[in-house]
Amino acid sequence: MASGRIQRWALYLSEFDYQVVHIKGNDNKVADGLSRLPDKDYVLIQTKEVNYVDFMENTMPIDYEILRVETKKDKEFSLVIKFLNEGWPIKVSEELKPYAIRKEEICVDKDILMWGYRILIPKVLRKDLLKEVHSTHMGMSKMKTLCRSYMWWPGLDKDIEKWVQSCDACLQSRSEPILAEPKKWEKASCPMDRIHIDFLYLQGKNYLIMTDIFTKWPEVAEMKILNSGSVIEKLREIFARFGLPNKIVSDNGPQFRSEEFIQFCKNNMIRFVTSPPYHPATNGSAENAVKSLKNGILKAVKDKINKNVSLNTLIQRYLLTYRNTPHWITGESPSYRMFGRKIKTRKIYFKEGDIVYARVYSNPNKKEWKKGTVEEVLGDRIYLVRLEKGNVIWRRHVDQLIEVGKINEKSYEIEENEKGEEQTELEEKKINEVKEEAIDKKKYEINESLEKEVEVPLPKRSKRKRKKPDRLNI
Numbered sequence: 001m002a003s004g005r006i007q008r009w010a011l012y013l014s015e016f017d018y019q020v021v022h023i024k025g026n027d028n029k030v031a032d033g034l035s036r037l038p039d040k041d042y043v044l045i046q047t048k049e050v051n052y053v054d055f056m057e058n059t060m061p062i063d064y065e066i067l068r069v070e071t072k073k074d075k076e077f078s079l080v081i082k083f084l085n086e087g088w089p090i091k092v093s094e095e096l097k098p099y100a101i102r103k104e105e106i107c108v109d110k111d112i113l114m115w116g117y118r119i120l121i122p123k124v125l126r127k128d129l130l131k132e133v134h135s136t137h138m139g140m141s142k143m144k145t146l147c148r149s150y151m152w153w154p155g156l157d158k159d160i161e162k163w164v165q166s167c168d169a170c171l172q173s174r175s176e177p178i179l180a181e182p183k184k185w186e187k188a189s190c191p192m193d194r195i196h197i198d199f200l201y202l203q204g205k206n207y208l209i210m211t212d213i214f215t216k217w218p219e220v221a222e223m224k225i226l227n228s229g230s231v232i233e234k235l236r237e238i239f240a241r242f243g244l245p246n247k248i249v250s251d252n253g254p255q256f257r258s259e260e261f262i263q264f265c266k267n268n269m270i271r272f273v274t275s276p277p278y279h280p281a282t283n284g285s286a287e288n289a290v291k292s293l294k295n296g297i298l299k300a301v302k303d304k305i306n307k308n309v310s311l312n313t314l315i316q317r318y319l320l321t322y323r324n325t326p327h328w329i330t331g332e333s334p335s336y337r338m339f340g341r342k343i344k345t346r347k348i349y350f351k352e353g354d355i356v357y358a359r360v361y362s363n364p365n366k367k368e369w370k371k372g373t374v375e376e377v378l379g380d381r382i383y384l385v386r387l388e389k390g391n392v393i394w395r396r397h398v399d400q401l402i403e404v405g406k407i408n409e410k411s412y413e414i415e416e417n418e419k420g421e422e423q424t425e426l427e428e429k430k431i432n433e434v435k436e437e438a439i440d441k442k443k444y445e446i447n448e449s450l451e452k453e454v455e456v457p458l459p460k461r462s463k464r465k466r467k468k469p470d471r472l473n474i
Helices: 004-013 029-037 050-057 063-072 073-086 094-103 125-135 140-150 156-165 168-172 226-242 259-267 280-302 313-324 332-339 410-453
Strands: 106-109 110-116 118-120 193-204 203-212 218-222 245-252 271-272 355-360 368-377 381-389 391-396 402-403
Touching: 063 073, 063 110, 063 125, 073 094, 073 106, 073 110, 125 156, 125 368, 140 156, 140 259, 156 168, 193 280, 203 226, 203 280, 218 226, 218 313, 226 259, 245 280, 259 271, 280 313, 280 332, 313 332, 355 381, 355 391
Parallel strands: 193 245, 245 271
Antiparallel strands: 106 110, 110 118, 193 203, 203 218, 355 368, 355 402, 368 381, 381 391
């Protein structure tokens, strides 16, 4: 934070336009002479002292005479001015601590307290200034930025926040608040301790969905009429099988808010809780059950295998599988947590006509599989398989068969790779032989053409007699 004198000079010099030109020291004799040999007869005397407050006077929506008067009346400001003139004590009160922290930067300018380039506002004038700054309702952040540029007092940001939060026009037009952190329901201690219920609309029909939180056991009941009486009848059937729950959670549907349903819960000593309006996350367990069931059933309906299967059958099949499948939260199946055992399910491994891979035992040390078709079902786990090649029938257990699409292709990849390598080698040999035949044929054609076109002359020999050379007999 610059001192008041530097700020005044900065403001005074800012009204001029400057052109900076570099001159060597040897050539800059005028500046050197003026710095060493000032003229005593000519002294520039500034007749009028300019203060920083004078430049700020037109930027603040407040009369400076009133500001000076209220600054003198304010008890805190009077003590601050006294301590600035006489020196600050070692210990000060809590109210004066914000000023004591900035004691090196606070000064008095024409009976007005300044913190750098910002004016300190007395308590009496703070409310009027906040009202003036907030007159355009430009928001909390812009108000803070504007106020920090011209004024200051302890707790300025908090006062701005309180002012904006108490403005009815701003609150009615504000955006959605930040979502609160999700809070978990209390853990259920036993089956039917807490259940969540909701409605599902699927394929033109309405269903009542119930989920037990402890066991994750789902129940689905078709609703022909959506009223409180029908809901109570379906819940009575469920409670007759599993017992009365301790708590029921639902949304704010008219079937659940009726006097008839509330009285039903009171008569059976069931605590009934509804989620806030338009906040389905509170009843999230039932919402998730509805979503999972709806997605599963729609997939089953789209499957061509279930073309002639009724919707009710698909729902019951889904429930049977879901209840016997371990849940990812509990790690146990709903049936086990509800009854302490797994319920019996119908398990079909293969049927006649299914394509499978059967284990080959000609070499027990090497895992091999051969493709075939289930010829006959001899028992729950024993099948006759007709091989695709050789027209041979094998008798195999279900552990010795693999369904197409789930086979481990490692052994087959090795065989296919070996066959592929042999085939490529044969193909390469054939290609090389063809190439060699083509080259030989081409060479023969070239030689034959050369013999036809070029006449090679017979070599001529000299007929003169040749004598042996005479050598020196030394």
